[in-house]
Amino acid sequence: MGDPGGAGRSAERGTPVGRPKRPTMSDIAARVGVSQALVSLVFRNQPGASSDTRRRVFQAAEELGYRPDTAAQLLRRTRSRQLGVLFTMRQPHDVGIVEALYPAAREHGYTLVLNAMVDTRDERQAMDELLGLRCEAIITIGTTFERHHLATEVGGPSIVEINPLTRAAGTDVVRTAERNGMRQAVDHLVAQGHRAIAHIDGGAMPGAEERRRGYRAAMRHHGLADHIRVHPGDYTEESGARVARDLLARPELPTAVIAGNDRCAHGLLGTFLRAGVSVPDDVSIVGYDDSQLARLSFIDLTSVRQDAAEAAEVAVRAAAERLDGGRTADRDIVLDPTLVVRGSTGPARTRSMPDGDLLR
Amino acid sequence: MGDPGGAGRSAERGTPVGRPKRPTMSDIAARVGVSQALVSLVFRNQPGASSDTRRRVFQAAEELGYRPDTAAQLLRRTRSRQLGVLFTMRQPHDVGIVEALYPAAREHGYTLVLNAMVDTRDERQAMDELLGLRCEAIITIGTTFERHHLATEVGGPSIVEINPLTRAAGTDVVRTAERNGMRQAVDHLVAQGHRAIAHIDGGAMPGAEERRRGYRAAMRHHGLADHIRVHPGDYTEESGARVARDLLARPELPTAVIAGNDRCAHGLLGTFLRAGVSVPDDVSIVGYDDSQLARLSFIDLTSVRQDAAEAAEVAVRAAAERLDGGRTADRDIVLDPTLVVRGSTGPARTRSMPDGDLLR
DNA sequence: CAGTACAACTAGTACGTACAAGTGGCACGT
DNA sequence: ACGTGCCACTTGTACGTACTAGTTGTACTG
Incomplete structure (x- = not known):
């Protein structure tokens, strides 16, 4: 009533066309x-x-x-019991963490709100969306941006960062003991007789600097300082592929390469195999993350395992400690990785590789 | 006031510990x-x-x-202008669609609410969460479950399904002309002299049945009915790897294999390469989706391209037509795929492969 | 039989925002 | 002088739920 001729014009506002009101x-x-x-x-x-x-x-x-009606519940309740998750979908390991967050959050009585980082939207906007939804804490996974502005904001949420680029004051951090992981990788290779062990680093990606340092330290510890070779890269297959091509163009290959993560190792491995380099007979390869990629039968990658389920559980618990337990001091939680040995590593080759084998 | 001794006991309810009220x-x-x-x-x-x-x-x-405060806005507004997205993070192509949905939704004035399908939660629960958040429409991507109950529900949301398993009444569908795609793949291979062209199907995965049929029809069209070979599989690397091992155990390899999707092709390719089978010299391989995987330099997979951005745009538009335009009739939108030729396909081998090359 | 305790309910309000329906003031025209 | 129209603003209410503070009726106690 009072709306003559209003049959078909509710497109702009009002109830979505033809949808009856939902029951309350x-x-x-x-x-x-x-x-x-x-x-x-x-x-x-x-x-x-x-x-x-x-x-x-x-x-x-x-x-x-x-x-x-969640909106009404959210508005009325003093607590939202929602955790925002900021993540990217392109790293298998990060995806594994997100999946593990669901049961972890439920166990603590929280609900997840996902927000994917995509090229087309900036992180600030993504964060704002989560805050608008009254998330009590935000869990970021492997994000590469700075967000210090949030930690100090009035009434801001708790922030837990899983594998962050840098540590920010006012946030909890869940990270991996990268030096430990690298140490295990190098130890394993050295025990197999390797000396020329190269590393493809992750550039400015989260954890990369620590891994680089861990690699250097472990090499020095074994008296292999002269064999330290760090090849710049990132956490993508193509960076591994590029380094593989670079290495193939040189007179002598290293006997082993530790990649910055599994995707990078995948690119390295694939490119080597294509070029006729045998893995692990000619070159051993170690990945990092132990993502699903590493476990594929035809990749079968020795990899430094970061336990996604553990990281997820610990992150949720850290948030709950702040929200339900009243903790205010920052926590820095370091998880120990484990080397998972698979078929991509073996004894170091003793012969020099004939040039003709490569780059056919 | 009126809350004596209430300093540290707000853990169970009340404002999260130590957090000041947010400004309104x-x-x-x-x-x-x-x-x-x-x-x-x-x-x-x-x-x-x-x-x-x-x-x-x-x-x-x-x-x-x-x-x-989004909750308050949602409650007060007659329209939420939110689209729920139900998806899995394990298929690169699906991830690509989710990423493309963000700009598409923004263009139509909608916001996305993501909800990942994870093993530990059932789809019913995930849907309920989205509905509780007042999503006006729900876009599902490659989901394998039945959800007819939603389409007919009172006041239920509009539903747009991208690459669904089956078509449900009351929903819009965005899918690929799978027969067309398969036809292009077979045509391409036949033009290169291939006759023994096998197919690894996707079992009960979305689109698999259509692709299987398309493969059979295209083979028959070329008079190659006798060469039809369908190997059961799914959309994972391991199914491709398993079929590769099966094929290697036989006296003669097909000259070409069309995989159910890129991940399957990846497993096939990797296992072949490991076994010393040359691609494409010995066997040509075609993938499906043209996901990022296919584009990697060391994989370089000829693949049937499904345009993720187009699917996302069309799906959002379909939702908008219902919500803003008043459309009530179901739409079935079929997108044409395009074969992208890369390095994994080439002329059919003419020689028979010596047994000794395989399974060394 | 009065008093109490408890179960089973209701009334009323608040959450933070959107929006309809006003109110007051000023400039303008005739 | 008076109406008209408009700008800049305010009041009040509704959205759907949660939660406090009652209110009723019944059974039990001494």
Whole structure:
């Protein structure tokens, strides 16, 4: 009424065209013949309703197709119990962490709100969306940007960073003992007789600097300082492929290469195989992350394992400590990685590789 | 007041420990000396406020660290302008679609709410979360479950399915002309002299049945009915690897294999290379999706391209047509794929492969 | 039989925003 | 002088839920 000729013009505002209003608690209450407050009690499983009333409320809800309105719950509740997750979908290991976050969050009574970092939107905007949704904490995974502005903001959320680029004051950090991981990788190779062990680093990617340092330290520890070779790269297949081509153009290959992560190792491995270099007979390759990629039968990559489930669990717990436990001091949680030995590493070759084998 | 001894006990309910209340429009209004409604006007960029007032409102917002509360906006607005996205993170092509959805949604004035399908949570629960958040439409990507119950539900959202397993009444579908794609793949191989062209199918995965049929039809069209070989598989690397091992155990390899998707092709390719089978000299391989995997230099896979950006754009447009345009009839949108020829296909081998080359 | 305790309920309000319906003041025209 | 129109603003209410503070009725206690 009062809206003559308004049949087809509700496109811009108003109820989406042709969609009936969704039922609310009041609708259920009216149908059952009780108050809205009692319906609310029933759904929250609080004492104060008879079992008969509970049954009738649930039945009416079913019949009406009722769904609780998260927006209204969020608005009314003092706590949202939501955790925002900022991540990228291009690193298999990060994806594994996101998947592991779901059960971890549920265990602590939290819900996840995902927000993917995509090229076309900046991180600031993504963060704002999460904050607008009243996330109590934000968990970032392997992000490469600076976000110090958030940590100090009034009423800002708790922030837990998994494998961050740098540590920021006011946030909790969950990271891997990269030096430890690199040490295990180098130890393993040295035990197999390797001396010329190269490293493709991750450039400015999260954890890369630590891994680079760990590699150097481990090499020096074994008296192999002269064999230290760091090839610049990043966490993509193509950087591994590029380094492989570079190495193939040289007179002598190293006997082993430790890549910055599994994707990089994949590119290295694939390019070597294409060029007729045998892995691990000619060159041993070690990856990093132990993502699903490393476990594929035809890749079968020795890799430094970062336990995604553990990282996820620890990150959620850190958030819960702040939110539910009142902790205010920053925590720096360092997880120990484990080397998983697979088929891409073996004894160092003793012969020099004939040039003709390469670059056919 | 009225809360004696309440300093440290707000863990269970109340404001998260130690977090000050976030500022609201009323706080801004009080500081500027205007009403909350006027502040709302300013943020919505509606006429009715002087430019001086606007400036002061923005400044106060900045100073207070104000962020609009999405929950309250959602509750009050008649439209949420949110699109829910249900997806899995394990298929590179699906990830590409999600990434492309962001700009597409923004262009139509919508916001995305992501919800990942993970093993540990069922799809029903994931859908419910999206509905609770007032998503006006839900876009599913390559999901394998049945969700007819939603399409017919009272006040249910619009549903757009990208590459669904089966078509459901009441939903829009965006899919690929799989027969067309398969036809192009077979045509390409036949033109290169291939006759023994095998196919690894995707089993019960979305689109697999159509691709299988398309393969059979194209083979028959070229008079190659006798060469039809369908190997059961799925959309993972390991299924490709397994088929590769099966093929290697036989007396004669096909001269070409069309995989169910790129990941499957990857497994096939990697296993062949490991076994000393040369691609494309001994065997040509065609993938499907043209995901990032196919484009890697050392994989360089000829693949049937499904344009992720186009699928995303079309899906959002379909949702907008229903929500803003009032369309109620179902749409079935079929996108044409394009074969992208790369280095994994070449002329068919003419010689028979010596047994000794394989399975060394 | 009064008093108490408890179960089962209701009324009312608040959350932060959007929006409809005003109000007051000023400039303009006739 | 008076109406008209417009700008810049305010008041009040609604969205759907959660939660506090009641209110009723019944059973039990001494």
